[in-house]
Amino acid sequence: MSQGFLVLVRRLEGNDLPVPRRATHGSSGFDLAACVTEPVILRPGTRALIPTGFCVAVPEGYEAQIRPRSGLAWERGVTMLNSPGTIDSDYRGEVRVIAVNLGAEPVTINRGDRIAQMIFARVEPAHMEEARELPETGRGAGGFGSSGTTS
Secondary structure, X not given: OOOOOXXXXXXXXXXXXXXOEOOOOOOOOEEEEOOOOOOEEEOOXXXXXXXXXXEEEOOOXXXXXXXXXXXXXXXXXXXXXXXXXXXXXXXXXXXXXXXXXXXXXOEEEOOOOEEXXXXXXXXXXXXXXXXXXXXXXXXXXXXXXXXXXXX
């Protein structure tokens, strides 16, 4: 069984919340909690940038993806814009979450509420090369539903 890789975490001043951690041994994501000084009320259709109070050093060759928590999305209609959000390996600022309320009722986000999850993924280097033409495929330029909706 793999021991994984090390991600350094720096706590920002005034943050007394636990370091992001996985809820269970089998969890893929590390829970991120709201490090707000006062409750944030997300009214339906509004968004807010929620601080976590932590910075991370993602190892080169990886990214951290910020994703919604399924229970919060299903039960309250709160999800993350720009999802998954990407934290690059050279970013050292605070991890913040763009929360949006797509539900019908206001949602209050309190200090310490678990609001998102952070998942680490390998990123393979790619190189771009300009070409006059691209290789043909059966799909071609078809997109936005061109493959149908039934099996």
